[in-house]
Amino acid sequence: MAPSNSEQIYRAAFDRDRDRAAIDRNDSAAENRRTQEGANQGASTSWTQPLRDTLADQGKMEDRGRSIVASYNTRSEEAQASAARRQAEASRPNPAM
Numbered sequence: 001m002a003p004s005n006s007e008q009i010y011r012a013a014f015d016r017d018r019d020r021a022a023i024d025r026n027d028s029a030a031e032n033r034r035t036q037e038g039a040n041q042g043a044s045t046s047w048t049q050p051l052r053d054t055l056a057d058q059g060k061m062e063d064r065g066r067s068i069v070a071s072y073n074t075r076s077e078e079a080q081a082s083a084a085r086r087q088a089e090a091s092r093p094n095p096a097m
């Protein structure tokens with residue numbers, strides 16, 4: 001027995017409503033995912049930024065520390081060389097005497 005006209009209309013409306021509900025659920029789920037991903041991205045950026053800044057500052061401080069040590073070592077070597085020259089000059093016999 002073939003479905004009546006009103007039964008076909010009812011079934012078509014039911015299928016249409018079911019399909020719309022599924023589309024709405026999918027759209028809602030997709031929107032929730034996008035919102036959550038955006039929130040997660042913002043959260044990870046907000047808490048990692050100070051860490052990245054701290055590490056960058058630490059790197060700058062380490063570079064500055066290396067520069068200071070290198071400068072100190074250079075001055076120390078120059079001072080040692082100068083002291084060795086003075087000592088060598090002082091140990092030479094003075095021809096005027």
